[in-house]
Amino acid sequence: DQQVKQNSPSLSVQEGRISILNCDYTNSMFDYFLWYKKYPAEGPTFLISISSIKDKNEDGRFTVFLNKSAKHLSLHIVPSQPGDSAVYFCAASYPGGGADGLTFGKGTHLIIQP
Amino acid sequence: DVKVTQSSRYLVKRTGEKVFLECVQDMDHENMFWYRQDPGLGLRLIYFSYDVKMKEKGDIPEGYSVSREKKERFSLILESASTNQTSMYLCASSPGTPQNTGELFFGEGSRLTVL
Numbered sequence: 001d002q003q004v005k006q007n008s009p010s011l012s013v014q015e016g017r018i019s020i021l022n023c024d025y026t027n028s029m030f031d032y033f034l035w036y037k038k039y040p041a042e043g044p045t046f047l048i049s050i051s052s053i054k055d056k057n058e059d060g061r062f063t064v065f066l067n068k069s070a071k072h073l074s075l076h077i078v079p080s081q082p083g084d085s086a087v088y089f090c091a092a093s094y095p096g097g098g099a100d101g102l103t104f105g106k107g108t109h110l111i112i113q114p
Numbered sequence: 115d116v117k118v119t120q121s122s123r124y125l126v127k128r129t130g131e132k133v134f135l136e137c138v139q140d141m142d143h144e145n146m147f148w149y150r151q152d153p154g155l156g157l158r159l160i161y162f163s164y165d166v167k168m169k170e171k172g173d174i175p176e177g178y179s180v181s182r183e184k185k186e187r188f189s190l191i192l193e194s195a196s197t198n199q200t201s202m203y204l205c206a207s208s209p210g211t212p213q214n215t216g217e218l219f220f221g222e223g224s225r226l227t228v229l
Contacts, residue, residue: 009154032216043118043204043220044157089157093216100164101147101172101206102218106156 003027004092006105014113019077021108023090026071030092034102035064035075038087047088048075077110085112117141118221120205126227133192135224137205144210146188147172147218148180150201157204163188164210195228202226 005024013019023033031052036044050057050064050073057064063076077084087109091102121136139146147162149172159172161180169180177199181189188207192199202225206218 006156034217036220038151041123041223041225043206043222045220046217049215049217091157100170101145101149101159101162102216104149104157106154 001026002105003030004090004103004105006088006090006108008108009106010109010111012111012113013080015082016079019075019080019084019110019112021075021077021088021090021110023073023075023105024071025073025092027092027103028071029094030103031095032093033064033066033073034091034093035062036089036091036104038089038107044089080110080112082112082114085110118205118207118219120203120221120224122224123222124225124227126229127195128229129196131195131228133195133226133228135190135192135203135205135226137188137190137221138186139188139205139207139219140186141207141209141219142185143207143219144185145208146182147206147208148178148188148190149204149206150174151204151223152201160190192226195226197228200226200228 034049035047037047038044066073087107089107090105118139148160149157163182179191205221
């Protein structure tokens with residue numbers, strides 16, 4: 001059973017507008033959430049993260065929001081730029097760090113249109 | 115910067131061949147991982163290791179084995195490659211606790227095609 005879900009396989013957004021990528025999780029034991037960005041033929045790169053004790057974390061154009069009661073997080077990109085076109089993976093880890101790895105969603109392919 | 119290096123970016127193998135995928139990290143990380151990425155399926159954990167000579171099965175270990183003889187090196191082995199193992203293979207590492215925040219550092223990936 002999938003514990004981290006990204007229900008939108010793809011998302012198309014106009015350049016300059018806001019991109020909102022969503023992620024839901026089912027396991028309340030997760031305490032740390034991360035977003036990774038992946039270009040074709042490259043490894044994923046870390047983008048931004050949030051601890052379960054917070055509800056928002058911001059880094060430049062990227063903001064992640066966490067709603068624990070709804071088991072939902074979202075990544076906002078403002079303004080969207082052509083270089084943001086990539087696959088975005090939501091991931092979660094258990095307490096104590098990720099010694100046993102991260103649980104990933106299936107990814108959302110973000111396409112930024114000029 | 116953490117560097118995770120995967121030995122082969124692209125490989126083409128035939129069904130039944132033995133395949134070795136090598137991964138080396140230079141940050142003295144305790145934990146190392148092998149994932150595969152397939153369209154529509156995301157990243158799925160094959161095996162991981164939290165110490166030299168230690169290994170743990172991930173979500174999809176069938177058809178794979180691993181070896182970790184040195185801390186910096188983690189190898190993925192396909193004993194007898196099959197076409198359904200055609201995929202992008204991603205190696206990752208992370209530090210042990212308490213430095214570990216959950217973040218994984220990935221290599222650039224190895225695209226394996228099995229004919």
